[in-house]
Amino acid sequence: MARNAHAYALSANDLLTGEQVFWSHQGRWCLSFEDALFSTEPQNLTPLGNAEEAANRVVGAALIPVDENRRPVELRDQRRLQGVSVAVRTTASEAASRPSAATLAQAA
């Protein structure tokens, strides 16, 4: 049990996309932490994470301890949920000049 943990969410990376995902109330993975299932009984979530890894749907399943306000208590989880701290440098003009898949295939 993490210190100051009131409850836990279950998180992982999606096997195919690598995106961070959360186990939801609906009994499936979702992309939004808002939709995550919070449980005060982590012993129920851990086997679920292991089973999902074994089923090759996700990788790196881990519990996120949260406080009473459902705020992650650990720094790593806080930063991960915030996303990168800088604007991703993709300008409109750059986006417009993106090569198509066909261009790349031609180059290959």
Place this chain on the structure above:
Amino acid sequence: MSDLSVNETSSLLGWRLDASGALSQPPAPTLDLLLEPDAAEDLGLDNLLHLSAIGLVFKTPHDGRSFSLARRLRNAGFQGQLIGLGRLMPDQARHSVQSGLDALWLEDDLVQRHGIRAWQNALNVVVGSLYNQQRLSAEVAPRLAAPDIWRRRHNKAA
């Protein structure tokens, strides 16, 4: 010394992946010694050179010591059979042959889990495709005679 005995291994139901890439289910190999990497230093190289078949144990897919043991044995002139056993992946079959092993002896559940096809394809990567290939098993070398890239570039025989 190894904590596995030779007799136990002999009784395993298993598969043999030959250096030529052939996957078969012959009787278990007869080994003079099962060599675990932890025990190798204590045994002394000279005591191993006269043996006719040594099983090299891979304890995890991350532990590459037995590749180096195979290379050290071949460099020292070991002429017998080197058979890899343990937790190997199909993707490590080429490393084994290229490091001087003759074959892998694989437990049935390991073969089934990765799929027979994956093991049958495991040596499709041509051994001679390395830039620089060191000495292979004497039995394997004539059958896999493609010289390495540097030899081909410089017109040298294998």
Place this chain on the structure above:
Amino acid sequence: MYAYDQYDQAFVEQRAAEFREQIERRLSGALSEDEFKPLRLQNGLYLQLHAYMLRVAIPYGALNARQLRVLGDLADRYDKGYGHFTTRQNIQYNWTKLSDVADMIDALASVQMHAIQTSGNCIRNVTTDAYAGVAGDEWLDPRPSAELLRQWSSLHPEFAFLPRKFKIAVLGAAQDRAAMKFHDIGLWAKLDADGQPQYDIWVGGGQGRTPRVARLFQEAVPLADLLPTLDAMLRVYNLAGRRDNKYKARIKILIDEMGIEPYRLAVVEELARVDRDAFATAVGEYQRIAAQFETAQRPALQGQKVPEGSPEFRAWLQQNGLTHKVNGYAAVSVSLKTKGAIPGDASGAQMRAVADLAERYSAGEIRVSHRQNLVLPWVKLNDLETLYHALLEQDLAEANVGLVSDIIACPGLDYCALATARSIPVAQALSLRLRERERRQGPIEASLNISGCINACGHHHAANIGILGLNRSESETYQISLGGRADEGAKVGDILGPGFSQDQVPDVVETLLDTWQSLREDGEDFSQTYDRVGKQPFKEAVYV
């Protein structure tokens, strides 16, 4: 430059096909994550906080314009429009999908590139001086040696599952511009009395939680003995290196625990068994490779002169230019450290723009430096001012290479699954502050490196001012170290004292610079002052 022949091309294509098949087996479940992990890492694929990250090798930092264009295109098509150049002459894409990686690798193979062994417990991408072949202080071009090692180590069957990663750097000049002594093996190439290559071999350098400067293993190893010696060194390490604790598994720890002399003896014993015939083609192969690099060298030019230009142009050239070994040319660095920038990041558009400029002004060649900048190695003196203005238009003409604002930083907790704190916002805040200070004071020649965890990918140990981000009671704290250096006088910095919050770091760094500037004697660099006065005055200034 080195160009692939049909063997090299078939080699990378075969590896690309193999990795595509491994991904398919992972997606089908035939490979578990535990099994797939070492396989994907050996092809540069990490799983980070938000996505998969693909690390692509830029062997010995050399690129042609076509290759850089494809790197830019990959950034736009498969990432969010940018890539991150690392301290080991790689580029990382932070937002890739497992389902796209095989196509990315195919695109790389189409321009003679790959991601082979950019991660994993194997021999990593071999690095060298970004100014190889053009530096005025060079004895021997290190690139042929690096390419020979690239070929020898690629898909090496015996050294693919070592106790831990293994990094090799090669130098051929008086000055170390590749942090050679912080590598598992460093090779300092020189010429023997007959003009043939020979190597001083250094071993056991590295950063991480146990930083070590490499120790001299053997001097003047002839070219013919180089690969047999490395083969024996790696075999002893593979068999004797620790596997019980990944933080004690690097060769530096083996040498700490075993002692350099016993290690040397073990290697000598191993070397006696090495099959020399297997390496009989290595010298011929070196000569074949070296001939390609020699052919690509340019003859000296007459009638070239540096244009008078504006004061800004002259300041840029003074700071970012390097004396060339061939008359009529200059080598210039393209800083990826503009004010407030993320160190080492370049957009796809910038990569394509630099590729265009390289074609126009630098014989189509680009280099990637270990300080996370790009280099245009073959610029005619007459073209320098035109190039400067073209770089200005791309926001790539910052005149700060080698200055304190030329910050090295790892991706940190913004991306990295191992990180304990963020590096990027700290680097950006410092960049703004230090660029402003340089505007006021002129060039400030000191090094400042930031790592987001103890693994030290941002080389904080090896900087005059090193910053290490840590997690203290679930809050980011930044520990400062002083006096480190990565050059031929390599040294690990000393920890100053308790850490600081992110907001405090810029003020602390300015105080450290104030202190140095007040104590420095004529012509002293930061290290010289620090070695003379020690930590105390800096400590007193900061912890008032």
